[in-house]
Amino acid sequence: MIACLSLPTTEHSAETLLPMQVALLSIVPRLRVEERKEDSEGTYANLWIDLRGMPERQTIEAVIALLERVGVTSGALSLAAVPIVAEVAARSAARRTMSCVRIVRVAIGEERAFLAPLLIGVLNPDPTLANLLDGAGIEYCRDLTRVSRESVEVRFGAAGATLWRLARADDDRHMFDVMPRAFPEASLAWSEYAIKRVERLVFVLNGLCESVCGTLRDSGEGAMAVTLRFSLANRTVFEHPVRAARPTSSRSIWMRILRLELERLTLPDAVTGIALRVDALGPLGGKQGDLFDRGFVTARAAEAGLSQVLDDQKGIVVVPHNTMHPLLDKKTSWVSRDAAHALDAPVAVTAADPVLTLQLLSRPARIAVTTVERRGALVPITYRDGPVTHAIVEVSGPDLVSGGQWDAPYAREYYRCVTAEGRLVWLYRDLPECAWYLHGWWD
Amino acid sequence: MSAPALNLRDLRALLDARFPDATPVPRRTTDGIATGIEALDAILPNGGFPKGRLSAWAPYGGATSVLRATSAAAALAGERVAWVDGAGTVPGAWWQHGPVLLKPTDRVRALRAAEQLLRSGGFALVVLTGAEPVGTEHVRLSRAAHDGGSAFVVVSSAATMAALKITSHIEPAAYRWERDPHGDPASVVSATLAVRVTSLGWNRRARLVVPVVAHRVPSALPVSLPDRRGIPVTPWRRAMLREIAAR
Numbered sequence: 001m002i003a004c005l006s007l008p009t010t011e012h013s014a015e016t017l018l019p020m021q022v023a024l025l026s027i028v029p030r031l032r033v034e035e036r037k038e039d040s041e042g043t044y045a046n047l048w049i050d051l052r053g054m055p056e057r058q059t060i061e062a063v064i065a066l067l068e069r070v071g072v073t074s075g076a077l078s079l080a081a082v083p084i085v086a087e088v089a090a091r092s093a094a095r096r097t098m099s100c101v102r103i104v105r106v107a108i109g110e111e112r113a114f115l116a117p118l119l120i121g122v123l124n125p126d127p128t129l130a131n132l133l134d135g136a137g138i139e140y141c142r143d144l145t146r147v148s149r150e151s152v153e154v155r156f157g158a159a160g161a162t163l164w165r166l167a168r169a170d171d172d173r174h175m176f177d178v179m180p181r182a183f184p185e186a187s188l189a190w191s192e193y194a195i196k197r198v199e200r201l202v203f204v205l206n207g208l209c210e211s212v213c214g215t216l217r218d219s220g221e222g223a224m225a226v227t228l229r230f231s232l233a234n235r236t237v238f239e240h241p242v243r244a245a246r247p248t249s250s251r252s253i254w255m256r257i258l259r260l261e262l263e264r265l266t267l268p269d270a271v272t273g274i275a276l277r278v279d280a281l282g283p284l285g286g287k288q289g290d291l292f293d294r295g296f297v298t299a300r301a302a303e304a305g306l307s308q309v310l311d312d313q314k315g316i317v318v319v320p321h322n323t324m325h326p327l328l329d330k331k332t333s334w335v336s337r338d339a340a341h342a343l344d345a346p347v348a349v350t351a352a353d354p355v356l357t358l359q360l361l362s363r364p365a366r367i368a369v370t371t372v373e374r375r376g377a378l379v380p381i382t383y384r385d386g387p388v389t390h391a392i393v394e395v396s397g398p399d400l401v402s403g404g405q406w407d408a409p410y411a412r413e414y415y416r417c418v419t420a421e422g423r424l425v426w427l428y429r430d431l432p433e434c435a436w437y438l439h440g441w442w443d
Numbered sequence: 444m445s446a447p448a449l450n451l452r453d454l455r456a457l458l459d460a461r462f463p464d465a466t467p468v469p470r471r472t473t474d475g476i477a478t479g480i481e482a483l484d485a486i487l488p489n490g491g492f493p494k495g496r497l498s499a500w501a502p503y504g505g506a507t508s509v510l511r512a513t514s515a516a517a518a519l520a521g522e523r524v525a526w527v528d529g530a531g532t533v534p535g536a537w538w539q540h541g542p543v544l545l546k547p548t549d550r551v552r553a554l555r556a557a558e559q560l561l562r563s564g565g566f567a568l569v570v571l572t573g574a575e576p577v578g579t580e581h582v583r584l585s586r587a588a589h590d591g592g593s594a595f596v597v598v599s600s601a602a603t604m605a606a607l608k609i610t611s612h613i614e615p616a617a618y619r620w621e622r623d624p625h626g627d628p629a630s631v632v633s634a635t636l637a638v639r640v641t642s643l644g645w646n647r648r649a650r651l652v653v654p655v656v657a658h659r660v661p662s663a664l665p666v667s668l669p670d671r672r673g674i675p676v677t678p679w680r681r682a683m684l685r686e687i688a689a690r
């Protein structure tokens with residue numbers, strides 16, 4: 001419900017309205033003032049009062065008492081859910097009242113019925129439109145609502161369509177701006193000493209975190225990002241944003257993240273105060289699962305576990321992105337996945353029989369090799385990897401690969417070798433560098 | 444049957460009932476994650492890797508290939524699987540989607556990631572490769588597996604605290620080759636794995652024949668026609684070519 005207090009401007013000027021607004025703000029938190037609204041019968045000042053979330057009866061009684069105290073003797077206060085209805089009701093009542101403040105209430109759902117018997121002039125159509133309506137024989141609001149919107153739009157244009165909506169008590173004006181939501185925060189300051197040790201900062205943060213996370217839990221939300229604000233002994237402020245992989249209200253998770261961040265942080269001076277402020281919120285609920293999925297019951301646990309790992313080590317969950325590059329070590333780039341998508345069901349999982357596949361060293365290891373010639377190629381017979389020498393019992397190759405003439409030329413001779421220990425290893429000779437490398441093994 | 448034997452049997456049954464987590468794996472008090480390989484499931488005490496327990500598979504000898512097949516089978520069955528690639532050796536070209544792949548930057552981070560995933564209890568199977576736990580790390584990981592109830596398989600040569608120890612080996616002669624017209628090895632077709640599973644009161648062996656993925660280098664040319672494009676002719680290379688020609 002919103003309330004509209006309509007006062008004739010003949011008795012109330014802007015100077016008299018100001019102290020009234022200040023006094024009203026002690027009763028209601030949100031107020032909007034329209035100092036001059038004109039209609040065919042006079043000018044009025046409208047004071048809009050937001051009653052949403054407030055005890056209606058007590059608030060109105062307090063407002064009326066206040067108006068009597070400040071000496072308001074004429075006007076009307078209307079209550080309605082739709083702004084145009086509240087405005088029309090207040091103005092109509094104000095005209096009929098000369099010695100007191102009259103109260104009008106339009107119940108929810110009866111707005112259209114309230115407007116229907118009123119003259120169309122109460123909606124303040126502009127003079128041109130009023131003439132057109134008069135010419136068409138539309139005198140009351142109900143006359144206009146009986147016509148279809150398309151017909152009104154064709155005959156009276158966009159202004160006619162707007163008036164048609166108002167006559168149907170369809171008013172989507174936002175009388176009050178959306179209030180920026182206050183996110184949870186907690187702070188603590190001290191003046192007699194300054195803290196330098198991380199352990200003590202963690203101790204203070206633990207208390208702040210408990211307070212913030214408790215507020216989050218009560219609201220059923222989780223914080224996605226927070227800001228640590230340090231007041232320093234040199235009278236400066238140091239801010240450090242921290243993000244979590246998923247919204248959470250768990251104190252232990254946030255403390256772990258904050259402790260990690262604190263350990264990495266270097267502050268310019270000792271700390272005399274800390275504030276923990278939530279910057280972004282998100283819903284705590286997990287994704288809708290599939291009831292036929294065996295892992296459904298553990299979905300949240302899996303997400304929580306992965307989020308914890310991702311908070312700890314960013315970019316650790318990866319999927320391969322393969323290109324057509326002929327060199328295996330340059331073929332794949334690893335794409336990080338966030339917690340929200342890490343558990344997405346793969347397109348198709350197929351059962352696979354075990355197959356010995358290549359395991360690639362992230363960086364090929366340089367080795368010392370002894371070779372013999374076989375049909376024009378030098379094939380390895382032993383290789384030494386660190387202190388260990390491996391004898392090779394079977395060799396196939398070389399497989400030659402070269403390219404990259406336009407950027408980084410490469411040319412390699414690859415050999416598949418079985419060692420005496422039974423390992424199938426992949427060696428190559430880098431031809432431009434004239435060096436041997438162990439690139440991987442089959443396992 | 445004598446009275447002491449009866450008492451011992453009753454005591455074992457009581458222990459199994461009261462402390463199922465403390466009993467040896469062969470008593471089959473825990474579920475298992477099947478590998479999907481019949482010959483291997485047959486020699487594993489629970490028909491698979493036991494849940495809530497640490498299993499250690501010695502590296503090389505086909506451990507990774509079997510574990511990848513197990514991961515795919517578990518994912519296909521609707522379970523969640525995480526693969527922690529501690530050494531970064533998993534090749535992207537052959538990675539099959541299904542398990543969640545984690546690539547930590549070092550050994551400690553790999554162990555920490557594995558512990559966190561195990562404790563979460565959201566994954567039926569967690570595989571750790573390329574990061575061998577040592578000393579008390581075994582204890583922490585086995586406790587995490589126990590707390591979360593996940594089957595945990597670590598590819599490690601150290602099997603301390605492991606409820607199940609698996610070794611596999613491929614003999615040099617166990618590789619089957621396709622040979623070129625000269626009789627030289629051309630490509631590996633398959634290999635035979637000798638797998639041994641041991642636990643308290645359990646010792647089983649099996650042999651598995653697994654194919655070997657044939658990675659063809661895309662621009663490979665015959666030996667007689669080496670592709671030398673892009674190589675500057677260095678004095679060393681010129682000398683090497685002369686040496687080969689002289690032989």
